[in-house]
Amino acid sequence: MEEHVGADDGRPGSAGEHALQEAHGSRERADRFYREQMSDHLNARMREFVGRMEMVFVGTADSGGESDVSFRAGPAGFVRVLDPRSLAWPEYRGNGVLASAGNITENPHVGLLFMDFVRDLIGLHVNGTSSLISTSEFQERYPDQEVEADIPGRRPERWVVVHVEEAYIHCSKHVPRMVPVRRGRSWGTDDGRKKGGDAFGVAAERGLGPHRRDAAEQPVSTRIRHVEES
Known part of the structure; x- marks a missing residue:
């Protein structure tokens, strides 16, 4: 199993978590978790789990350690399990900020969290290193994967491919x-x-855009309901 930078004595995890385990007397419990629950690949049950997920939380950081967490969603299986040690998902046109993709170009390490809030009430962490590739390159590397099947009428602008280092x-x-x-x-x-819209009233506070200036005083839940009902 690949280890975090800074890990000591061959144990999974970081030097920081090891130090806290010693300080708080939890090393024995941590070692049991590492031994029983942490894998360096996606086993069959994990692959099935990812294959039916409709969302994932994506954690990235730039080269200086400034972090960001984002959310990706799609039809069940939009995150593709390519093999036990790699997975991928499509990136579509968004708000143009490209925060996650930009971080990946500086720092390939990503942390993914898949959560099942409906059936099993369980989650799966997947940590690894990532890369961005074009849709044409994705097709060349993985010819058995459909690139336009997830959302009719939409074509991915790029793909994120993750090499799995930890899954638990x-x-x-x-x-x-x-x-x-x-x-x-x-x-x-x-x-x-x-x-x-301007659900949190930031543009309204700054007097920007077509948003009503009193929107900042309107509860978020009310503004979101109005959007969904429109």
Whole structure:
């Protein structure tokens, strides 16, 4: 299993977590977790789990360690398991900021969290190194993968490919159960209202855009409801 930079004595994890384990007397529990739950690849159950997930949280950082977490969603299986040690997902046209992609160009390390809030109430952490490749290169490398099957009418601008270094469980004891509700999703829209508008009132506070100046005083839940009902 590949180790974090700074890890000592051949154990998984970072030097920082090892130091805290010693300070708080949790090394024995940590070693049991490393031994029983941490894998350097996606086993069959993990691959099945990823294959039915409709969302993933993506953690990245730039070369200076400034971090960012983002959210990706799509039809079940939009994150492709390419083999037990690699997975990939498509990146579509968004707000143009490219925060996650930009971080990956500086620092390839990524942390993924898949959560099942509906059936198993469990999570899966996947840590590894990533790279950005074009759709044409993805097709050349993985000719058995469909590149336009996930969202009709939309073509990925690029793909993120992750080499898996660690995969382990996120325990279920505090995971809330959620009930899916059907809703229309405006994939790829540039309609500001359908994208959430100025839900947190930042533009309104600055007097920017077509947003009402009193929007900053309106509760977020109310503004989002208005967007979804429009």
